[in-house]
Amino acid sequence: MDGVVIKSDAGIESMRTAGRLASEVLQMIASHVKAGVTTDQLNAICHQHITEQQQAIPAPLNYRGFPKSICTSVNDVVCHGIPGAKALKRGDIVNIDITVIKDGWHGDTSRMFYVGEPALAARRVSEVAYRALWLGISMVKPGIRLGDIGHAIQTMVEAEGMAVVREYCGHGIGRVFHEEPQVLHYGRPGTGLLLEPGMTFTIEPMVNLGRPETRTMGDGWTVKTRDRSLSAQWEHTLAVTETGVEVLTAHPGDNENEVAQKIGAAPYRHPLVQFDT
Ligand code: MF3
Ligand code: CO
Ligand code: CO
Numbered sequence: 001m002d003g004v005v006i007k008s009d010a011g012i013e014s015m016r017t018a019g020r021l022a023s024e025v026l027q028m029i030a031s032h033v034k035a036g037v038t039t040d041q042l043n044a045i046c047h048q049h050i051t052e053q054q055q056a057i058p059a060p061l062n063y064r065g066f067p068k069s070i071c072t073s074v075n076d077v078v079c080h081g082i083p084g085a086k087a088l089k090r091g092d093i094v095n096i097d098i099t100v101i102k103d104g105w106h107g108d109t110s111r112m113f114y115v116g117e118p119a120l121a122a123r124r125v126s127e128v129a130y131r132a133l134w135l136g137i138s139m140v141k142p143g144i145r146l147g148d149i150g151h152a153i154q155t156m157v158e159a160e161g162m163a164v165v166r167e168y169c170g171h172g173i174g175r176v177f178h179e180e181p182q183v184l185h186y187g188r189p190g191t192g193l194l195l196e197p198g199m200t201f202t203i204e205p206m207v208n209l210g211r212p213e214t215r216t217m218g219d220g221w222t223v224k225t226r227d228r229s230l231s232a233q234w235e236h237t238l239a240v241t242e243t244g245v246e247v248l249t250a251h252p253g254d255n256e257n258e259v260a261q262k263i264g265a266a267p268y269r270h271p272l273v274q275f276d277t
Pocket of ligand 1: 071
């Protein structure tokens, strides 16, 4: 397809570094995500870590006018939440989305955090979004089409009685933050881009507990569920390998075999991060 950039081995190596740094920001911030902290404070801690510890650039800052270094999306916020003065409270769920640029290459990853004990519905939507991400990852290999992945994610999420957001999607990534292809989290089998080794893109399903529709707030960024139901999202940056997939932003807690069990797939051959599908 036009515009899909195949990365060289050197490019993938640079993206491993950027991906690892993005993942490390999520690890670093985890202990700070608790009741009473403001999302502005989380933004400041991440900004400092990225710029000073990592000598990297927070990609969201000034991206198309986005005013902060990370996105924080709380409860009914689907994505692109702007960090602000409001404190987190017990029972909130929050997605923190980190994108760093290191040596000109991007790594993009996000995950949900619970503030205190989540209500059952909050836990369910977060877990379904996590399974949706890993169901998608587990399918990535040369020869499969993006529509196959979108269809599988949509089918699973809808079988849980939840909905996949249509207006936002995963994306190609590399030297450019958002490039081709668009990675829809819904679709028809046998359609869409045929995957090849060296392609790099994100999968980042947004799952709503209620209806799929969204509404953008007056700040021009914050996207909420139209029905104000809870929404959850998890994201990884991936590379298509000769035989499967490499998760460039793997979190230390990601255990593919555990995930494989959850989604009913065969166990993977490699213990972590890189595996054949
Ligand atoms: N990190 C988001 C993504 O997954 C994009 C954020 S763009 C911003 O693609 F401007 F809101 F930061
Ligand atoms: Co992304
Ligand atoms: Co992101």
